[in-house]
Amino acid sequence: MNSSRQKQPILEVNNLHVEYPVNFRGGFRRQKKQAVNGVSFTIFPGECFTIVGESGCGKSSIIDAILGFVKIKTGTVLFEKQDLTKLTPKNFRKLRPKIQPVFQDYNQALNPHQRIEDIFRETLPKHLLESQTDQLLSSVGLSKEIIRCFPHQLSGGQKQRVVLARALSVNPALLLLDEPVTSLDMSVFVQIVELLISLRKTRNLTFLLVSHNLSIVHLLADRVAIMKNGQFLEQQPLTTLLRNPKHDYTKNFINQITQL
Amino acid sequence: MKILPQKTQTNQSMTSGCITIGLVFIFLLLGPLLTPINHTSQNLSASLQPPSSSHWMGTDYYGRDVLARLVFGGRITWIIAIASTFMAVNIGTIIGLFSAYQGGWIDLIVMRLVDVMLAFPKLFVVLLIVGLGASSTSLLIWVLALFSWMEIARIVRSEVMSQKNRTYIKSVRALGLRTPRIVFIHILPNVLGPVIVSSVLLISTIILVESSLSFLGLGVQAPSASWGSILNDGRIDPLGTWWLSVPAGLLILTTVIGFNLIGNGLHKQLDLKKIV
Numbered sequence: 001m002n003s004s005r006q007k008q009p010i011l012e013v014n015n016l017h018v019e020y021p022v023n024f025r026g027g028f029r030r031q032k033k034q035a036v037n038g039v040s041f042t043i044f045p046g047e048c049f050t051i052v053g054e055s056g057c058g059k060s061s062i063i064d065a066i067l068g069f070v071k072i073k074t075g076t077v078l079f080e081k082q083d084l085t086k087l088t089p090k091n092f093r094k095l096r097p098k099i100q101p102v103f104q105d106y107n108q109a110l111n112p113h114q115r116i117e118d119i120f121r122e123t124l125p126k127h128l129l130e131s132q133t134d135q136l137l138s139s140v141g142l143s144k145e146i147i148r149c150f151p152h153q154l155s156g157g158q159k160q161r162v163v164l165a166r167a168l169s170v171n172p173a174l175l176l177l178d179e180p181v182t183s184l185d186m187s188v189f190v191q192i193v194e195l196l197i198s199l200r201k202t203r204n205l206t207f208l209l210v211s212h213n214l215s216i217v218h219l220l221a222d223r224v225a226i227m228k229n230g231q232f233l234e235q236q237p238l239t240t241l242l243r244n245p246k247h248d249y250t251k252n253f254i255n256q257i258t259q260l
Numbered sequence: 261m262k263i264l265p266q267k268t269q270t271n272q273s274m275t276s277g278c279i280t281i282g283l284v285f286i287f288l289l290l291g292p293l294l295t296p297i298n299h300t301s302q303n304l305s306a307s308l309q310p311p312s313s314s315h316w317m318g319t320d321y322y323g324r325d326v327l328a329r330l331v332f333g334g335r336i337t338w339i340i341a342i343a344s345t346f347m348a349v350n351i352g353t354i355i356g357l358f359s360a361y362q363g364g365w366i367d368l369i370v371m372r373l374v375d376v377m378l379a380f381p382k383l384f385v386v387l388l389i390v391g392l393g394a395s396s397t398s399l400l401i402w403v404l405a406l407f408s409w410m411e412i413a414r415i416v417r418s419e420v421m422s423q424k425n426r427t428y429i430k431s432v433r434a435l436g437l438r439t440p441r442i443v444f445i446h447i448l449p450n451v452l453g454p455v456i457v458s459s460v461l462l463i464s465t466i467i468l469v470e471s472s473l474s475f476l477g478l479g480v481q482a483p484s485a486s487w488g489s490i491l492n493d494g495r496i497d498p499l500g501t502w503w504l505s506v507p508a509g510l511l512i513l514t515t516v517i518g519f520n521l522i523g524n525g526l527h528k529q530l531d532l533k534k535i536v
Contacts, residue, residue, distance in 0.1 A: 049398070052362050067430070067433075067434055069430060092436070093436050094436065095436075096433070096434055096435065096436035097435060097436045099434070100434055101430065101431065101434050103427045103430070103431070105427050108427040108428055109427045109428055109431055110428055110431075111428045111432070111446050111449075111450070112428075112450065113449040113450060114446075121437065122432070122437065122441075123435055163431070166431070166435070170435055213435075222385070
């Protein structure tokens with residue numbers, strides 16, 4: 001960690017504000033809901049920075065803002081020193097492969113009309129398609145016999161592994177893990193977490209993990225930010241946070257989860 | 261490695277629809293083998309002959325062979341219906357895709373335009389335009405298409421709206437794919453199911469509209485024929501000249517029911533796939 005802190009940050013989010021229009025009627029935006037309210041954080045290469053908070057606190061909105069899926073009201077998102085909020089759509093599209101998301105809902109993360117091989121055909125060069133597909137699938141613990149399958153023919157764990165393999169196929173530097181194991185059963189949960197730990201080591205990946213599940217946070221996180229109502233209450237290294245939470249909300253949150 | 265088997269289920273609606281339409285199609289395709297007589301050949305001395313060995317389905321006022329006219333008229337009716345549907349589906353799909361993917365004000369304006377067009381009674385407007393213009397088959401195809409795309413656009417738009425924010429679209433956007441690829445390779449195949457069902461149902465609607473227009477004398481013009489115009493020939497004495505109106509009416513009915521059954525079957529089939 002200390003060595004990673006001396007490196008240049010891979011992602012730097014400053015004073016991020018995201019809001020959504022609500023009550024959209026007849027084309028007139030009457031109200032706006034503040035989803036993220038002045039969030040700032042920095043992630044260093046090889047690190048796993050985790051945002052923890054209850055559902056609806058704005059965690060996923062941060063991921064959507066980094067990916068450019070929602071409009072940022074104010075603030076900057078610097079990825080490898082480039083401000084993503086100032087990039088043209090064309091330049092942002094070129095940069096996109098370096099930041100890959102893995103979403104919670106693996107059932108909807110794959111195009112239901114595409115075979116697994118077609119998914120990789122979109123990202124891999126034609127002459128390397130077969131060899132790299134096999135390599136990617138084996139790196140996430142899948143055999144090549146699934147390449148002719150459609151997503152509905154795979155189990156939940158297999159789908160999430162394919163999602164990971166697809167993300168890896170474009171050689172990302174940063175993985176945005178949005179509750180990646182929440183809807184998986186316990187045995188698959190463990191397998192996917194082990195896979196993430198191993199991928200992080202072997203591919204030197206950086207993670208931004210979003211979760212309300214402290215089990216995965218405990219296994220993966222280096223630093224943790226506690227989020228409530230669109231704001232960070234505190235940011236600390238995991239061990240410090242668990243031993244010495246500063247905020248009452250964090251104490252309650254940790255207590256509730258340990259009781260479960 | 262567990263791979264779930266894909267379910268296969270029989271679909272009675274689809275099967276019966278395909279058989280019905282298949283039979284009508286064979287009739288239209290092989291009809292000339294049944295009667296060598298040209299559908300426009302007149303023989304006034306054999307006017308209004310009931311079915312006989314020389315004219316299997318009798319003759320009309322001008323002594324023209326009704327069977328030959330049913331075959332030729334059916335082909336015209338089918339061509340108009342399929343061509344209009346094809347055009348309407350293309351127009352509706354492109355407008356629906358564009359409107360939903362752009363969103364915001366563009367979507368709002370396009371959809372209000374659709375609402376305005378849907379507010380007009382289709383048959384009345386088509387009747388007016390065809391009545392004012394010089395009636396021709398190509399004009400009929402265009403007018404029918406231009407007043408039938410709205411339902412398709414609405415369906416496509418609602419499907420795209422639901423698809424474009426799904427996780428798999430977010431994922432492929434994150435991969436850096438270009439917008440046309442996302443729209444045509446990822447979104448379009450996932451909205452085609454309801455479009456196909458609506459298209460099949462639209463064919464039967466257009467057959468009915470075209471037959472109505474031809475029945476009123478505004479559709480296909482003489483000496484050409486369509487099922488609607490043949491039906492009109494038997495209008496003066498429907499009981500005395502039943503061979504003019506009954507076969508044409510039955511063919512319209514059978515075709516419409518057939519396409520509706522296929523549409524219904526496709527609907528079930530596509531729902532089944534979603535469950536699997």
